Amino acid sequence: MGTETSIDLLQLTEHCGCGAKLPAADLQNLLSGLPHPRDSALLIGPHTFDDGAVYRLSDDCLIVQTTDFFPPVASEARTFGCIAAANALSDIYAMGGRPLTAMALLCFPARQLPLSLAGDILTGALEKLDEAGVSLVGGHTLDDPQVKFGLSVMGVVEPEQTLTNAGAQPGDIVVLTKPIGTGLTITAAKAGLAAEEHVRDANRLMAALNREGARAALEAGAHAATDVTGFGLLGHSWQLAKASGVRMRLRAGEVPVLAGALEYASTGLVPAAAYANRRYLDGRVTFSQSVSLARQDVIFDPQTSGGLLVCLSADAETKFQRALGGQGDCSCAVVGHVEQGDVEPRLLVEE
Secondary structure: OOOOOOOOHHHHOOOOHHHHOOOHHHHHHHHHOOOOOOOOOEEEOHHHOOOOEEEEEEOOEEEEEEEEEEOOOOOOHHHHHHHHHHHHHHHHHHOOOEEEEEEEEEEEOOOOOOHHHHHHHHHHHHHHHHHHOOEEEEEEEEEOOOOEEEEEEEEEEOHHHOOOOOOOOOOOEEEEOOOEOHHHHHHHHHOOOOOHHHHHHHHHHHHOOOHHHHHHHHHOOOOEEEEOOOOHHHHHHHHHHHHHOEEEEEEHHHOOEOOOHHHHHHOOOOOHHHHHHHHHOOOOEEEOOOOOHHHHHHHHOOOOOOOEEEEEOHHHHHHHHHHHOOOOOOOOEEEEEEEEOOOOOOEEEEO
């Protein structure tokens, strides 16, 4: 359509991607005031901070639902659409499900930007939905000062294959399937200080589906899973540990990091949401003295369309790696293990 090369979407927003989420502490306070749903068919709802809702239609048919949208996370409109779609689909994969249909959520300043730019966003999303075998069945649009885009996604999940953030067991290893550092890289790109190859790598990884990682987790008999997005690696690790009633010991030096991200952290190119994530986890995480401030900033960094964080038995690691089979951008990085414990701090981070 020709417009995406002339307008840099990153320069139209203050907070990018999942870094625009309401801080975890505020969200927790908001949800705590809401009554719990009384429908017995709702198996997983909002109060465990899981990735999606699971609803029982029958004994052998469960549906899983999610929604996710945010301001631009890439300069090019089509790339933004791809990433936003992959990010929304990720919640279904993180629950062990298979996405089937999606509805688009688009906010767009129709009087300030050419409508063809919105078309580029939708084109990118459709490319990613086609890759995932998902049908776009409708959506909703608003004339809004800030560009925002995402999807509401519905899928199905087998009862015995449902993955949640509440099943981690002491002795499990903790596996991460994508490098982190996208928030730092986006912040540097928005400031005009990121290397082009770093931005390309971040965009490619954000646009990569978590389908193969989810399939490998199911084949390896994973006990728990979640995807890593706006609350950062530590925020989502803490939510998983709390829901499971366990403690996690993470090794910061084993966490895969995008090229350039540590450098951006060292020079202060840290998104505001990373500081919100740090405040949220105050008293809930303990760092060894060997973990540098830059490394801490990386693991607090808000991710957009990050990888899966999977807990599985140590003897299932080889099966997980074999199931991945070098598929796409998925990897198997063992970043820690699960320990007994149901009190704070739930996270212990070593170098």
